[in-house]
Amino acid sequence: MGRGSRGTVGGRARREQIERAAAEVLAEMGYAASSVGRIAERAGVSKGVVTYHFPSKDELLRRVALRLFQECSAHIAASITGATTPAERLRAGISAELEFFSTRRIEFLAMAEIMANHRDASFGHAFDEVSTSETETLADLLAEGQAQGDFRAFDVHEAAHMIAAAKNGLLDRWASDESLDLASASTKMLDFLESAVSHR
Amino acid sequence: MGRGSRGTVGGRARREQIERAAAEVLAEMGYAASSVGRIAERAGVSKGVVTYHFPSKDELLRRVALRLFQECSAHIAASITGATTPAERLRAGISAELEFFSTRRIEFLAMAEIMANHRDASFGHAFDEVSTSETETLADLLAEGQAQGDFRAFDVHEAAHMIAAAKNGLLDRWASDESLDLASASTKMLDFLESAVSHR
Amino acid sequence: MGRGSRGTVGGRARREQIERAAAEVLAEMGYAASSVGRIAERAGVSKGVVTYHFPSKDELLRRVALRLFQECSAHIAASITGATTPAERLRAGISAELEFFSTRRIEFLAMAEIMANHRDASFGHAFDEVSTSETETLADLLAEGQAQGDFRAFDVHEAAHMIAAAKNGLLDRWASDESLDLASASTKMLDFLESAVSHR
Amino acid sequence: MGRGSRGTVGGRARREQIERAAAEVLAEMGYAASSVGRIAERAGVSKGVVTYHFPSKDELLRRVALRLFQECSAHIAASITGATTPAERLRAGISAELEFFSTRRIEFLAMAEIMANHRDASFGHAFDEVSTSETETLADLLAEGQAQGDFRAFDVHEAAHMIAAAKNGLLDRWASDESLDLASASTKMLDFLESAVSHR
DNA sequence: TATGAATGAGAGTTCATTCAT
DNA sequence: CATGAATGAACTCTCATTCAT
Numbered sequence: 001m002g003r004g005s006r007g008t009v010g011g012r013a014r015r016e017q018i019e020r021a022a023a024e025v026l027a028e029m030g031y032a033a034s035s036v037g038r039i040a041e042r043a044g045v046s047k048g049v050v051t052y053h054f055p056s057k058d059e060l061l062r063r064v065a066l067r068l069f070q071e072c073s074a075h076i077a078a079s080i081t082g083a084t085t086p087a088e089r090l091r092a093g094i095s096a097e098l099e100f101f102s103t104r105r106i107e108f109l110a111m112a113e114i115m116a117n118h119r120d121a122s123f124g125h126a127f128d129e130v131s132t133s134e135t136e137t138l139a140d141l142l143a144e145g146q147a148q149g150d151f152r153a154f155d156v157h158e159a160a161h162m163i164a165a166a167k168n169g170l171l172d173r174w175a176s177d178e179s180l181d182l183a184s185a186s187t188k189m190l191d192f193l194e195s196a197v198s199h200r
Numbered sequence: 201m202g203r204g205s206r207g208t209v210g211g212r213a214r215r216e217q218i219e220r221a222a223a224e225v226l227a228e229m230g231y232a233a234s235s236v237g238r239i240a241e242r243a244g245v246s247k248g249v250v251t252y253h254f255p256s257k258d259e260l261l262r263r264v265a266l267r268l269f270q271e272c273s274a275h276i277a278a279s280i281t282g283a284t285t286p287a288e289r290l291r292a293g294i295s296a297e298l299e300f301f302s303t304r305r306i307e308f309l310a311m312a313e314i315m316a317n318h319r320d321a322s323f324g325h326a327f328d329e330v331s332t333s334e335t336e337t338l339a340d341l342l343a344e345g346q347a348q349g350d351f352r353a354f355d356v357h358e359a360a361h362m363i364a365a366a367k368n369g370l371l372d373r374w375a376s377d378e379s380l381d382l383a384s385a386s387t388k389m390l391d392f393l394e395s396a397v398s399h400r
Numbered sequence: 401m402g403r404g405s406r407g408t409v410g411g412r413a414r415r416e417q418i419e420r421a422a423a424e425v426l427a428e429m430g431y432a433a434s435s436v437g438r439i440a441e442r443a444g445v446s447k448g449v450v451t452y453h454f455p456s457k458d459e460l461l462r463r464v465a466l467r468l469f470q471e472c473s474a475h476i477a478a479s480i481t482g483a484t485t486p487a488e489r490l491r492a493g494i495s496a497e498l499e500f501f502s503t504r505r506i507e508f509l510a511m512a513e514i515m516a517n518h519r520d521a522s523f524g525h526a527f528d529e530v531s532t533s534e535t536e537t538l539a540d541l542l543a544e545g546q547a548q549g550d551f552r553a554f555d556v557h558e559a560a561h562m563i564a565a566a567k568n569g570l571l572d573r574w575a576s577d578e579s580l581d582l583a584s585a586s587t588k589m590l591d592f593l594e595s596a597v598s599h600r
Numbered sequence: 601m602g603r604g605s606r607g608t609v610g611g612r613a614r615r616e617q618i619e620r621a622a623a624e625v626l627a628e629m630g631y632a633a634s635s636v637g638r639i640a641e642r643a644g645v646s647k648g649v650v651t652y653h654f655p656s657k658d659e660l661l662r663r664v665a666l667r668l669f670q671e672c673s674a675h676i677a678a679s680i681t682g683a684t685t686p687a688e689r690l691r692a693g694i695s696a697e698l699e700f701f702s703t704r705r706i707e708f709l710a711m712a713e714i715m716a717n718h719r720d721a722s723f724g725h726a727f728d729e730v731s732t733s734e735t736e737t738l739a740d741l742l743a744e745g746q747a748q749g750d751f752r753a754f755d756v757h758e759a760a761h762m763i764a765a766a767k768n769g770l771l772d773r774w775a776s777d778e779s780l781d782l783a784s785a786s787t788k789m790l791d792f793l794e795s796a797v798s799h800r
Numbered sequence: 801t802a803t804g805a806a807t808g809a810g811a812g813t814t815c816a817t818t819c820a821t
Numbered sequence: 822c823a824t825g826a827a828t829g830a831a832c833t834c835t836c837a838t839t840c841a842t
Contacts, residue, residue, distance in 0.1 A: 011801090030319040032232075035836060046803050048840090053801095057837060116316040119230035128376065154395070158388040165369020166362040173361065176328065188358040195354070196396035211825075236812060246828050251813060253826090411804075430719035432632075435832065446807050451834060453805090516716040519630040528776065554795075558788040561773065562766040569765020576728060588758040595754070596796035611822090635815060646824050648819090653822095657816065 015053050018043050019064050026064070026110035031117040058118070062126075065114040068107045069130060075100045086145030087198070090138075091190050094167050098186045101171060105178065112175055135160045142197065151197045163193055215253050218243050219264050226264070227309035231317035234261075258318075265314040268307045269330065275300045286345030287398070290338075291390050294367050298386045301371060305378065312375055335360045342397065351397045363393055415453050418443050419464050426464070427509035431517040434461075458518075465514040468507045469530065475500045486545035487598070490538075491590050494567050501571060502582045512575055535560045542597065551597045563593055615653050618643050619664050626664070626710035631717040658718070662726075665714040668707045669730060675700045686745030687798070690738075691790050694767050698786045701771060705778065712775055735760045742797065751797045763793055 021043035025034045036057050040047045054060040079096030083089040101108045115127055138160035145151035166189055174180045221243035225234045236257050240247045254260040279296030283289040301308045315327050338360035345351035366389055374380045421443035425434045436457050440447045454460040479496030483489040501508040515527050538560035545551035566589055574580045621643035625634045636657050640647045654660040679696030683689040701708045715727055738760035745751035766789055774780045 014801090031317065032319060036838085037836075047837090048803055048805095049801080051838065052803095117230075117232060119232065152395075154392050155388045158385060159392055161369060161373065161385075162366040162389060162392060165365045165372075168369065169361060169365025172365075185358060185361075188355050189362060192354050192359055192362060192396070195352075196392070200400055214826080235810075237810085247812090248815090248828055248830095249826080252828095257812065414805080430717075432717060432719065436834085437832080447833095448807055448809095448836090449805080452807095457833065517631065519632060552795075554792050555788050558785060559792055561769060562789060562792060565765045565769025565772075566762040569761060569768065572765075573761065585758060585761075588755045589762060592754050592759055592762060592796070595752075596792070614822090636817085637815075647816090648824055648826095649822080651817065652824095 011053065014045075014049070015063075018045070018050055018053060018060065019067065022060055022064050023107045023110035026061075026113045027106045031113040034113070061114050061118060064107070065111045065118075066126065068104065068111050069127075072097060072100050073130075085150060086141050086148065087150055087194060090141055090145075090163075090197075091194070093138075093141075094163075094190060095186060097167065098170065098182055102174075102182045108171070109175055112172075131164070135164050138163055145197065150199075152199050154197070159197065166193065211253060214245075214249070215263075218245070218250055218253060218260065219267070222260055222264050223307045223310035226261075226313045227306045231313040234313070261314050261318060264307070265311045265318075266326075268304065268311045269327075272297060272300050285350060286341050286348065287350055287394060290341055290345075290363075290397075291394070293341075294363075294390060295386060297367065298370065298382055302374075302382045308371070309375055312371075331364070335364050338363055345397065350399075352399050354397070359397065366393065411453065414445075414449070415463075418445070418450055418453060418460065419467070422460055422464050423507045423510035426461075426513045427506045431513040434513070461514050461518060464507070465511045465518075466526075468504065468511045472497060472500050485550060486541050486548065487550055487594060490541055490545075490563075490597075491594070493541075494563075494590060495586060497567065498570065498582055498586045502574075505578065508571070509575055512571075531564070535564050538563055545597065550599075552599050554597070559597065566593065611653065614645075614649070615663075618645070618650055618653060618660065619667070622660055622664050623707045623710035626661075626713045627706045631713040634713070661714050661718060664707070665711045665718075666726065668704065668711050669727075672697060672700050673730075685750060686741050686748065687750055687794060690741055690745075690763075690797075691794070693738075693741075694763075694790060695786060697767065698770065698782055702774075702782045708771070709775055731764070735764050738763055745797065750799075752799045754797070759797065766793065 018039065022034065022039045025039050025042050029038065036050050037047050039060075040050050043049075050057075050060065054063070076093050076096045079099075080089050080092050083092040135157075139156045142151060142154075142156040142159055146153065146156065170182070170185055170189060173185075174182050218239065222234065222239045225239050225242050229238070236250050237247050239260075240250045243249070250257075250260065254263070276293050276296045279299075280289050280292050283292040335357075339356045342351060342354075342356040342359055346353065346356065370382070370385055370389060373385075374382050418439065422434065422439045425439050425442050429438070436450050437447050439460075440450045443449075450457075450460065454463070476493050476496045479499075480489050480492050483492040535557075539556045542551060542554075542556040542559055546553065546556065570582070570585055570589055573585070574582050618639065622634065622639045625639050625642050629638065636650050637647050639660075640650050643649075650657075650660065654663070676693050676696045679699075680689050680692050683692040735757075739756045742751060742754075742756040742759055746753065746756065770782070770785055770789060773785075774782050
């Protein structure tokens with residue numbers, strides 16, 4: 001603000017256009033090949049535009065990844081509303097995440113590239129925190145289920161990590177194999193997990 | 201005669217030294233920062249030495265990753281010997297893998313960097329195949345357990361993927377948090393998994 | 401937009417400046433010593449500028465050589481207009497070529513370096529083809545002269561090769577000895593050739 | 601002498617072996633790709649051997665080229681003996697040269713690569729001198745023929761250059777087209793040249 | 801705002817040469 | 822004599838960034 005277009009309406013549109021282009025290039029060509037020039041070319045603008053709208057390439061990538069993250073979180077939160085029991089909320093949350101990404105494949109692949117390669121101090125931490133809070137939420141859910149007698153006894157923290165890992169593993173599989181039926185695998189996984197945490 | 205120094209005694213030592221240096225740089229600075237120059241510097245030799253002993257940077261990284269892979273596989277195979285029931289073999293295999301990597305942290309981190317970032321045709325596939333065969337072995341184990349009546353009914357393929365994901369997730373956690381008690385977490389995970397697959 | 405700066409006005413000027421510098425370096429220092437860095441230095445710009453304006457070093461050299469080639473061809477074509485008899489056209493064409501290069505010594509030397517050293521598939525062939533078509537044109541001219549009774553009988557193809565060789569030999573001599581009087585030597589050569597092909 | 605094997609019998613054999621390998625590599629891969637390593641590999645020896653037997657790569661190449669030159673000169677000299685008239689000596693000399701190279705294609709191609717690319721002060725001059733003396737010998741021959749009334753009047757120096765150029769042009773053609781019938785083309789060329797210099 | 805132009809650092813790789821063994 | 826090892830300079834090319842217009 002003050003200088004440049006950051007904050008104006010046209011600026012926002014440009015930024016989104018560039019972020020979209022960045023996601024496409026990342027998904028198709030990988031992190032190493034995702035140069036500013038290539039992104040600009042994909043966006044149909046000159047290289048300078050990218051530098052103008054983003055303080056740095058790192059910032060651009062950070063935005064691409066974080067935005068998807070946030071939208072996903074919002075989607076999950078909305079989907080959990082209405083689920084009452086811990087078991088339902090568990091299913092709802094994981095289903096929502098997988099469902100969300102399944103409609104945003106390119107951005108998901110881009111985010112994966114960024115997270116895998118971006119060795120930036122302040123950046124990695126951001127994701128670590130998100131993933132930590134995700135696991136904690138999960139652990140709370142499991143503890144609640146145990147307290148209500150729905151779930152059997154186990155270490156809720158380790159279990160939370162494992163459930164998160166199972167979900168991420170599924171996303172990884174889907175990332176390298178688009179033909180994988182995410183919905184079906186998701187159901188199977190949730191069935192397995194549910195019986196793993198429940199009294200039987 | 202020939203190219204490089206493959207086969208000689210002094211050459212082997214140098215190569216190992218360079219591979220060690222490469223692993224250190226990869227673990228500490230990440231894939232992007234692991235230039236040939238930096239690796240040579242770390243090894244205390246000139247840049248040309250690296251090119252002399254390895255046909256290319258890719259080959260060097262491939263060796264670093266594959267060697268650890270193979271050693272790990274051998275360790276697991278040796279550890280499984282003696283385990284008789286599917287449940288025991290499951291525990292033994294996963295324990296062995298985690299135990300193995302816990303003694304080779306730097307190389308593990310290096311391998312993780314390489315696997316995540318090396319977008320090379322013939323190379324990435326090599327890892328895909330290994331991980332596929334790992335999952336298949338796991339699935340076979342689960343099926344055997346079901347056949348023997350030790351394990352309850354579930355989709356063995358999905359379960360195999362989930363178990364592999366849980367194990368990899370644990371390694372990921374340990375990768376970003378050295379202080380994590382791998383042995384303890386491993387036990388908790390295996391306990392959870394065991395009761396998840398068993399009749400109760 | 402797009403790659404490089406092809407098409408803009410400022411870009412064209414820079415490109416010509418760089419091509420000029422490349423020709424100078426090639427002429428003075430030879431092919432092997434004509435690195436991009438040296439060319440940039442001679443042009444008074446940074447190394448990156450060269451890569452910015454030309455997709456590759458090969459392309460730069462190709463342009464330097466081909467442009468001179470084309471200008472020479474145009475000059476010859478223009479000079480032949482007005483010559484009616486085969487003997488006149490022969491003289492006119494060869495004179496025009498020698499005269500043209502005599503005003504472009506540096507570029508000629510550069511082109512010679514490039515043609516001699518550029519072992520590039522699609523490139524070397526381009527020159528082979530041009531020289532082939534040159535010889536064929538010459539052979540046609542000789543055949544026409546024979547048909548009209550101006551020239552005596554001889555193998556037109558071999559003679560065409562020989563005439564071309566004589567002309568190229570003269571250029572070679574001039575290339576290694578700037579003080580050689582190209583015009584005078586040219587006249588003597590053409591006199592000799594004329595009486596060689598004519599009835600006497 | 602004193603140090604090393606220069607001058608010993610075994611040394612001479614090694615040197616010839618290396619020179620042969622160098623010629624092969626030059627002919628097959630071109631000047632730029634003819635590294636010491638590649639030459640050593642082709643010779644079946646280690647890289648150090650080359651450096652041991654030759655003070656430098658340049659010296660090696662110089663030897664490869666000059667030796668062929670000298671052998672060719674000797675062959676020509678021998679072939680001229682017995683030819684009495686200038687016209688016969690002209691034919692004999694040129695025929696001998698073409699015939700000589702036709703039996704030494706690889707070395708000829710190597711020599712051509714070296715002469716085209718070797719921009720070394722003292723080296724280029726050596727060839728310039730040889731070619732100058734060749735032309736002078738030719739000019740003397742032509743002058744002698746004119747004095748004896750065998751040849752018509754023309755500028756002997758220019759004619760000598762032209763004849764040399766025609767011969768070199770023929771060799772150039774053969775260099776880039778092995779299937780060219782050197783003997784037949786040579787005869788046609790000599791017929792043309794003979795009638796060009798003779799009274800008719 | 802947007803552009804093309806320019807920069808300079810850094811990448812991987814090749815190579816002639818030197819040297820200890 | 823011969824070797825493998827090592828060096829360091831040079832090469833082309835890519836790229837994030839800066840800047841005048």
